[in-house]
Amino acid sequence: MSNFDNDFSRRLFLKGAGATAGASALSMLPIQAAFAAAFPEKNIQIFVPTRAGGGADRNMRAFTSVWKNYLKTNFEAGFYPGAAGRVGYETYMGKAKADCYNLIFGNMGPEVLNWVVKKPTFDLKSFLYIAQVDQDPGIVFVSKKNKKLKTIDDIVKEGKKRTLNVGVSRLAHPASLGVLALGRHTGAKFNLVPLSGGRNTRAGVATGEMDFGALPSGSVVRKQKQFDIVAVFDKANPLPNRMKKAVVVNDHFGMKLPPLYAGARAFGIKREAIEKHPDRYKVLTDTLQKVYTDPAYKKAVEKTKAPWKYISYGSPADCEKYVEYITAIGQEYKSLLTGKS
Amino acid sequence: MSDENGQDSGKPEKRAAGAELVLPIAGLLFTLYYFTTIINVPWTAQVSAFFVGNILIGLIIALIIRTAIQVRRGEATLSIAPLIAPKEYVPKRLALLGLTLGYVFFIQWGGFTVTTFFFLLCAMLLLSGGKKKGLILTLSLILSVGGYFLFIVAFNTRFPKGPVETMLQGVF
Amino acid sequence: MEIDWGLFADLFGRTFTFWWVILPAILLGLIVGAIPGFSAANTIIILLPMTLAMEPEIGLIFMVALYASSRMGAGIPAILVNIPGTAGAAATPLDGYPMTKQGRAQQALAISFVSSVFGGLLTTILALMAMPWLSQVAYHLHSVEMIVIMLFGISLIATIAAKDTLKGLIAGFFGLMIGYIGADVVYETPRGTFGFLELYDKVPLIPALVGLFAVSEAFAVIEGESILTKRGMDAMQKAGWQETWEGVRLAISRWWHIIWTSIIGLVIGVVPGAGAAIASFVAYQQSKTFSKTPEKYGTGHLDGLVAPESANNGVTSGTLIPLLVIGVPGGATAAIMAVVLQYHGVTVGPDLFDSQPELAYGAFTAMAVTYAIMILTVLPLARYMSRITVVSTIYMAPIIISFTLVGSFVPRAYVFDMYLALAFGVIGYVARKTGYHVAAILIGVILGPLLENYFLRALRISQGDVMVIFSSSLGNVMWVMLIISLFVPMYLDRRRKAREQALPTTTDC
Structure with missing residues (x-):
C-alpha cells in the first residue's frame, strides 16, 4: 500500500469511527417513541443459554437483524451460559415475565437431551x-493431518482394533x-x-489428542482447510459440494437412524405468556415467519458463512415433534449420558 | 502484599490462635457441605474434589492439633483479637460494610450513577469523620458523573442502569 | 514453513505509519486492562461496529495493539493498589505492591513496563522465528502434560507460603475447593453451588479477584492515612524522574531474567486455552526456584516482579501461533480477532501466510511496533501514575470498593456477582488479618478448575486409568522437572541454614 493509500485509510478510519459513533448514538435514541403504542412498545429481551460469540449468538443476531424491521422494535440479548444450557433456561423460566417481551433462543437438540439427563426445576x-x-446435521470429522484416519471406513476399521x-x-x-449409535451398529469402540x-x-482434533470429532456441521464446514467431514447423520448429504468426503451414515452402514440435527436452533417462550397475551403472540409468530423469505435475512446468514441451506422454518408443532423424538433417543442412551449404567 | 496477621514474633506475648482457626473452620464446613453435594454423582465429578477436599481436611486437622498443643503449652490463646484489631476501627469498618451492602442492594434499582454518588459521599464522609464536606461532595459528583460518561456513554458498558441512565439514554 | 524476513522488515517499517491507530488503541488498552471486569476481549466486542468498519489490516493492527497494551495495563493497579486488572496479572502484586508500600511505586512501574515491553518484543520476534517448531508444541502438550504444567503453577502455593507452610497450604487448598464449585465438565453435575444458578458455570474469576484483592484491601487500608508506610510516604514526596530511570536501569540489569521468563510465557501461550494466569504463576515459581535469594520474594524483590510481567506478555505473542498456524485461537481475544477477520473474508489459518502474508506477518509486526511505541509513551507516565499511592485512604477506599464492585458486575451482568465479590472480600479480609495469603487462595480458585478439566479429560481418554498421568514420555520428563523444582530449593535452603549454623558468627558478608 502506498502512502496515498495509507492516508486514504486514515481518513476512512476517522470517518468510519465518526460514523460508528454517530450510528451508536442514533441507535440509543428511544426507538419506541417512533412507533405506535401497539405491541411491541419496548425492546424484546432474548435469553441465550450459551456464551456470547458462539453459534447461537451468531444465528440469533442474523435473524433478529431482520425480524426487528417487521416487529418494529429492537432486540436485547442476555447470555446465560452454564451446565449445558440449564442456567439459561432456569433463569428464563425463573426471572422472565410472561408478557411476550421475553424470549429464549436455544439449541433444541442438546438442550432437550439435557432435560432427559436431569429434570429442570420448572414444568x-x-x-x-x-x-x-435452522437444521444443522451432526457430522463426523477428522484432521487433515491425521495420516491413518481419512474416511469413516478407516474410523470404523480402526475402532474395531482399539x-x-x-x-x-x-x-x-x-x-x-450419532457416534454412539454408529459404534453400537458396527461394533467399533x-x-x-x-x-x-x-x-x-476442533482444537482437540486439530492437535491430535482426539482421534476424530463429532459436531454440528456448521462449525466445521467453514474450516475445510484443517478438517475433512467424513460422515453425516442425515437423510442425505445436504452440502455435497462443501462436504465432498462425507457419506450418509444410514446409507453407508445400512442403519435406520432418524436425522440427528445437532443444531436445531429455535425461539422459545413461556406458555403462560401465550395464554395471557394471545394477540401479542400472534404478532410475534406472524412477523417472524416473514423473516425466512426476506432476501436481507439470506444476506445476513451468508455473511456469517453459515450455509443458507440449513435455514428452515419449523412451526411450534414441528418443534414439539422434534422435542419428543430427541427425548426418546435420549431415554435410550440415558445411562451413557449420566454415567450411571 | 499486606500481611498483617496481628502477630509479632519478637514479643513474648501469647499468639491469638483462635483467629487463625476462623478461615480453616469455614473451609472445613464448606468442604463437608461440598461432599454432601457429590455423594450420588458419577465418579468423574467426585474424584478431584474428594482428593483435594480430603487433603484440606487433613491440613485443617493438623492445624487444629498444632493450635491445641500450643494452647496447652501456654504459647497461644484461643482469642480472635487480631480479626477485629485495632478495636477503634471496628465501628467504622462495620459502617463501611453496611454502606457497601446497601450499595450492592440499591444499585440494581438506582443504577450506577446515583447509587455510586451516594455511596462515595457517605463512605468518604464516614471515613473522614464528617470533615472536608465540600471536597467530598465535589469528588463524589465528578467520579459518579465521570464514570457514567466513560463507561456507559463512551464504552456502552453493561453497568447497572436505573432511572437516570434510562432517562439520559436518548440524550447521549 | 519459510519465513519471509524481507516482507517482515518491510511491514515493520510500514506499521509505524499506522501510529494514529496504535496510539489510541494503546491508551484504550491500558485503561481497560487496568480496570477489573474489562478486558481486551470484551472491549473488542464492544467496539465491534468500529472494528468491522475498518479495513482488515487496520482492524488487525488496532486489535493487536489493544490486546498487547491491555496486558500491560493490568499490571498497573496490581502494583499501585494491590488489585490485578485481570487474572493474568495476579502474580504481579506479590512483589510489586510491597515495592509500592516502600515508596518505590515509580521504580516498580518502570520495571513492569520495561519487562513487559522487552518480554513482549522478544517473544514476538522469537514467535516468528521459531514458528515452525513452536507450532508443534500444541501437538505435544496434551491433557497429561498440561496437568504437570498446572501443578507447576499450583506449587507456587507452597512457595509463597514459606513462612508458615501449613497455613499457606490450607489457603491454597481452600482456594482449590472453591475453584471446584460448579458443574463438572463430563456429566454437567452441579456441585457445591449452594443452589445458586449463577455458580453452575464455575466461580467467575473477576468477582474472586475483586473480592480477595480489592475489597479486602480497601477494608484493611482504612486503618492508615495512606497505603504507604511512613518511610514510603517520605520517599514518594521526594520522588522525581530519577526513580523512573532507576527502574529502567534495574529492569535492564535483569535482562537475562526477562528473556527466560518471557519464553516460559511464550511456550505456555502457544497451548490453546492455557492463558496468562498460569504462565505468570509458573514464571514466578520458577524464578524463585532458581533464585539465589528466594527468601526475599514477596517483600518487593525485583525478579519477583520481572518474572510475571515478562511471562504474561510472552503469552500475548504465543496465542497468535495456534491462531495462525493451526487455525485454533489460543485464547478468547484471539478468537474474537478471528471472528472480526472472518467478517472481512479473511479465514485465519496456516494458508494466510501464502494467501495474505501481509496480514499473517502483520499480526506480529503490529505487536512489535505496539511494544516499541508503548515504551516511549508509557514510561514517562510512571511518575504521574505512581502519585495515586499518596491519595488518602479516605478517598481511595470508597473509590476502590465502588468501581471494582461494579467491575465485577460487567462480565456477566449479574448483581449476584457483586455480592459474590463482597463475600470474597470478607474471606480476603479474614485471610489478611489472620496471616493467610490471599494470593494462595486465588491461585487455587484460578487453577483448580483448569487442573480438574485436564485431569478429567485425561481420565476420560484413559477410561478411568489414573496411571494415565504417567503415560507420556514428555509428561514424565516434566514430572521429574516438577519434583526437582520442588525439592531442590528445599534441600538448598536446608543446606544453607545448616551452613549458617555451623559457621561462627564472626564471619562477615
Missing part, C-alpha cells in the same frame, strides 16, 4: 418452542448420540470425550 409443559430457525477417542462438544448432544464447546472440540 416442561410450561414452556414451548415457537419457531425453529478404542478411539472422540472429541465432542458435550455428552448429551445429538452428534454424540468409541470413547466420547466432552470438550465443552465447538472451539475446544
